[in-house]
Amino acid sequence: MRESALIGEIVRANAQLASCGGAHVVIPPGDDMAEVRLGGNRMLIATDQVVEGRHWTRGTPLAAVARKAMARNVSDVAAMAAVPSCAVAAVTLPAGLPDADVRALAEGLRAAAQEFRCPLVGGDIATHADAAAPLVVSVAITAEPGPSGRVVTRSGAKDGDLLCVTGTLGDGWRPDGGGRHLAIRPRIFEALELVARLGDRLHAMIDVSDGLATDAGHLADASRLSVEIDAARLPADPALPWQHVVGAGEEHELAFACTGQPPASVAGTPVTVVGRFVPRAEARCMVLVGGVRHDASNLGWEHGR
Amino acid sequence: MRESALIGEIVRANAQLASCGGAHVVIPPGDDMAEVRLGGNRMLIATDQVVEGRHWTRGTPLAAVARKAMARNVSDVAAMAAVPSCAVAAVTLPAGLPDADVRALAEGLRAAAQEFRCPLVGGDIATHADAAAPLVVSVAITAEPGPSGRVVTRSGAKDGDLLCVTGTLGDGWRPDGGGRHLAIRPRIFEALELVARLGDRLHAMIDVSDGLATDAGHLADASRLSVEIDAARLPADPALPWQHVVGAGEEHELAFACTGQPPASVAGTPVTVVGRFVPRAEARCMVLVGGVRHDASNLGWEHGR
Numbered sequence: 001m002r003e004s005a006l007i008g009e010i011v012r013a014n015a016q017l018a019s020c021g022g023a024h025v026v027i028p029p030g031d032d033m034a035e036v037r038l039g040g041n042r043m044l045i046a047t048d049q050v051v052e053g054r055h056w057t058r059g060t061p062l063a064a065v066a067r068k069a070m071a072r073n074v075s076d077v078a079a080m081a082a083v084p085s086c087a088v089a090a091v092t093l094p095a096g097l098p099d100a101d102v103r104a105l106a107e108g109l110r111a112a113a114q115e116f117r118c119p120l121v122g123g124d125i126a127t128h129a130d131a132a133a134p135l136v137v138s139v140a141i142t143a144e145p146g147p148s149g150r151v152v153t154r155s156g157a158k159d160g161d162l163l164c165v166t167g168t169l170g171d172g173w174r175p176d177g178g179g180r181h182l183a184i185r186p187r188i189f190e191a192l193e194l195v196a197r198l199g200d201r202l203h204a205m206i207d208v209s210d211g212l213a214t215d216a217g218h219l220a221d222a223s224r225l226s227v228e229i230d231a232a233r234l235p236a237d238p239a240l241p242w243q244h245v246v247g248a249g250e251e252h253e254l255a256f257a258c259t260g261q262p263p264a265s266v267a268g269t270p271v272t273v274v275g276r277f278v279p280r281a282e283a284r285c286m287v288l289v290g291g292v293r294h295d296a297s298n299l300g301w302e303h304g305r
Numbered sequence: 306m307r308e309s310a311l312i313g314e315i316v317r318a319n320a321q322l323a324s325c326g327g328a329h330v331v332i333p334p335g336d337d338m339a340e341v342r343l344g345g346n347r348m349l350i351a352t353d354q355v356v357e358g359r360h361w362t363r364g365t366p367l368a369a370v371a372r373k374a375m376a377r378n379v380s381d382v383a384a385m386a387a388v389p390s391c392a393v394a395a396v397t398l399p400a401g402l403p404d405a406d407v408r409a410l411a412e413g414l415r416a417a418a419q420e421f422r423c424p425l426v427g428g429d430i431a432t433h434a435d436a437a438a439p440l441v442v443s444v445a446i447t448a449e450p451g452p453s454g455r456v457v458t459r460s461g462a463k464d465g466d467l468l469c470v471t472g473t474l475g476d477g478w479r480p481d482g483g484g485r486h487l488a489i490r491p492r493i494f495e496a497l498e499l500v501a502r503l504g505d506r507l508h509a510m511i512d513v514s515d516g517l518a519t520d521a522g523h524l525a526d527a528s529r530l531s532v533e534i535d536a537a538r539l540p541a542d543p544a545l546p547w548q549h550v551v552g553a554g555e556e557h558e559l560a561f562a563c564t565g566q567p568p569a570s571v572a573g574t575p576v577t578v579v580g581r582f583v584p585r586a587e588a589r590c591m592v593l594v595g596g597v598r599h600d601a602s603n604l605g606w607e608h609g610r
Contacts, residue, residue, distance in 0.1 A: 010411040010428070022423045023390040023447070034426035036391050038449060041346040046427045047393040047445055053434040085328040086341050088352040090395070090443035106315040118327045121339035122351045123315070124443075129358040134438055138395035138429075140352055140445030142328070144343060 031153050031222075032079035032206060033143060043085070044143040044151065046076045052094075052134035055250075056182070062101050064182045065137060066108025067115075072209070073141040074116045074186035075252040079207040081152045081191040082143035084118035092136040093127045105137070116186065146192045152205040157223035157257035161203055163216055163275035164262045166190050167253040169208070170236035170245040181250040189267040191254060197266065198258050205256040212274070213246040214300030216255050217285040220277060223257070229275035229296065231289040242289055247299040336458050336527075337384035337511060338448060349387050349448040349456065353377045357399075357439035360555075361487070367406055369487045370442060371413025372420075376489035377514070378446040379421045380557040384512040386457045386496040387448035389423035397441040398432045410442070421491065451497045462509040462528035462562035468521055468580035469567045470513065471495050472558040475541035475550040486555040494572035496559060502571070503563050510561040517579070518551040519605030521560050522590040525582060528562070534580035534601065536594040547594055552604040 026042070027035035033046040050069045052058060070087065077084050089109055093102065102125070113120040118141065145151050166187055171180040187207070194202055204223055208215045212229065220227040231242040256262075262271045275288075283295040331347070332340035338351040355374045357363060375392065382389050394414055398407065407430070418425040423446065450456050471492050476485040492512070499507055509528055511520045517534065525532040536547040561567075567576045580593075588600035 010408070010430075022388075022421075023426075025391070025424050025426055029425070029427050034391070034393075036424070036426060038343075038348060038390055038447075039346050041344050043343060043348065043447070045391065045393055045445075045447065047395045047443075048429050049395040049397060049431055049443070051397055051431045051433060053438075054431055083327075085343055086330070086339070086350065088339075088350055088445050090352045090354040090445070092354060092356055092397075092439075092441050092443075103315070116327075119330050119341070120334070121328075121330055121341060122334050124353050125315075126354055126356045126359055128356060128439055130439075133358075134397075134433055134435075136397050136441050136443075138352075138354070138397075138441075138443035138445075140350075140393050140395070140443075142343075142348070142350065142447065 027153060032076040033082065035151060042145055044080055044082050045140065046073060047138060047140040048072045048076060049136060049138035051136050062105040063108030066105050067112040068182055068184060069137040069139045070109060070112035070116060071184035071186055073139045074118065074188065075184060075207045077141060077143040078187045078191045078254065079205055080143065081146055081150065081195045081205065083146050084116055085142040085144050086119045086121045087113065087139050087141040088122035089120060090124045090138045093125065094133050094135055095128050095131045146195060148195050150195055152195065152202060154204055154206050154219050155222035157204040157219050157225055157277045158259060159225060159277060159279055161257040161259050161277040162262065162273045163227055163229065163255065163257060163277060164271055164273050165208065165212065165235065165253050165255050166266065166269045166271055168235045169212060169251055169253065170240045170248050171251065184252045186252060187254045187269065190269050193266040194256065197263050201258050201260050203257040203259065205254055208251040208253045208255050209249060211247040211249045211300030212255060213285045213296040217297055219255065219257055220284045223277065224280055225277045226281040226284050226286065227275055227277050229285065229287045231287050233272060233274045235270065235272040242287060243299055246287055246296055249300065332458060337381040338387065340456060347450055349385055350445065351378060351381045352443060352445040353381060354441060354443040356441050367410040368413030371410050372417040373487055373489060374442040374444045375414060375417035375421060376491055378444045379423060379491035379493065380489060380512045382446060382448040383492045383496045383559065384510055385448065386451055386455065386500045386510065388451050389421055390447040390449050391424045391426045392418065392444055392446045393427040394425060395429045395443045398430065399438050399440055400433050400436045451500060453500050455500055457500065457507060457510040459509055459511050459524050460527035462524050462530055462582045463564060464530060464582060464584055466508055466562040466564050466582040467567065467578045468532055468534065468560065468562060468582060469576055469578050470517065470540065470558050470560050471571065471574045471576055473540045474517055474556055474558065475545045475553050476556065489557045491557060492559045492574065495574050498571040499561065502568050506563050506565050508562040508564065510559055513556040513558045513560050514554060516552040516554050516605030517560060518590045518601040522602055524560065524562055525589045528582065529585055530582045531586040531589050531591065532580055532582050534590065534592045536592050538577060538579045540575065540577040547592060548604055551592055551601055554605065
């Protein structure tokens with residue numbers, strides 16, 4: 001079974017937990033973050049991890065690994081147009097990792113917390129029995145709605161909405177990754193400006209972590225639509241095959257659905273219209289290339305398989 | 306370097322982050338949970354993980370592993386005398402784990418969320434490249450203060466306070482563990498009743514995860530005192546050596562400091578006075594055995610080393 005199908009099944013089972021007691025769940029599992037109500041206040045929460053051998057290779061500076069772990073979570077906050085509150089990190093170390101490496105990892109988390117103005121308030125360190133066992137960094141992050149009070153989910157796109165992306169795509173796929181997967185710039189300010197400028201015209205949003213085809217497909221699925229991407233409009237190096245551009249993961253740009261034209265840029269980052277939402281078709285994501293429609297629903301990056 | 310020293314160093318570095326922006330940090334890293342202020346509301350947050358080969362061996366039913374991952378976090382909530390709000394889980398799977406096992410793990414998390422009335426609102430699943438790589442389950446949990454509004458930290462014990470524990474000790478150390486490390490009963494109701502009945506006489510609290518000697522030592526350290534445990538008073542099988550009883554981890558009973566006698570039981574769980582806090586001495590934790598004082602500061606379980 002593909003990971004996404006299994007996760008989908010688990011998420012559907014867990015969504016029922018919204019009524020098991022504890023906090024009142026406003027946005028259940030299945031979006032970039034969940035929203036819960038705590039004593040009248042709204043809190044968003046999510047978790048994401050990076051795993052050695054999957055998200056980086058041994059030898060990568062651990063400060064960069066730590067930053068990546070934090071940045072992926074902050075990118076989930078951006079996807080909801082929210083503002084980071086605080087984070088906690090659980091780190092599983094290979095046996096015998098030198099103390100200097102552990103300190104570099106901790107210092108990387110500290111520096112990322114400062115960069116993203118998201119205090120790291122708790123953590124747990126465990127050590128594998130084996131020196132070859134992969135290092136894992138799991139971060140959980142909480143957030144609050146931005147000044148408008150609005151959070152933007154994956155659902156809500158309408159038939160005819162434009163599909164837009166911030167920044168550029170395709171670097172995540174290159175063999176060297178352009179270092180980009182270690183240099184994620186979460187689009188917090190871009191998301192807040194989109195909410196402020198588009199208002200009710202902004203319908204749905206996600207961050208591109210698994211490739212545009214997969215993530216725009218998530219917007220389409222959550223909104224019971226399909227989405228068509230125009231390959232000629234992709235903001236990418238034209239030398240890259242379109243399959244690579246829409247399949248490149250770890251980009252962490254925003255992809256969003258809006259009605260009417262978006263701003264040309266937000267917070268200094270260009271915005272490009274790359275497609276549109278259409279009535280539900282067999283393929284949830286199609287790419288138009290020279291007038292021919294390709295099913296791109298299964299392109300993209302399945303984390304970890 | 307012992308793990309606790311390295312973690313202490315990291316925690317001290319991170320405590321400075323309380324002023325890096327984002328949420329206002331009321332209780333910084335270093336206690337069982339951190340407390341932050343979010344738009345006038347108080348939220349507690351913590352994270353804890355379980356690692357295959359460290360906290361359980363391959364072959365243990367994954368539903369029990371999932372429950373343990375949740376229960377350890379809920380026990381941290383109990384240690385603060387708080388009430389669980391919601392949780393998120395990040396799971397790192399060995400390559401090729403059968404879907405049925407993944408479902409058992411997810412179902413175990415779901416069942417634990419229901420048992421502890423703590424909705425599981427988000428998660429992340431990644432897969433190792435290697436089938437031999439250890440499974441890791443990291444949970445982050447948020448909580449709210451109980452009805453009294455009071456949360457109980459590790460600091461605040463006074464010279465002359467009694468050291469008390471709930472339930473019994475020593476099972477965690479047995480080769481078979483009595484299955485106890487997989488059957489943690491977080492003392493949420495016990496903690497709330499202690500706050501209600503002892504009021505200001507309850508000074509400091511922790512859960513016994515690393516052994517009573519280590520965890521009572523944490524209370525002493527945080528309160529700039531030392532602590533003396535009377536071996537004859539330990540609520541344990543008398544056949545167990547005292548070193549085992551005060552060194553047994555994964556018990557998840559409450560250890561607390563109070564002035565005056567505690568109730569004989571709370572929420573149906575017995576309470577035992579096992580020692581007292583004394584002025585700071587060279588040893589942070591001593592055990593009295595037949596009139597002789599033993600330094601027990603270095604007994605106890607260092608997670609993962």
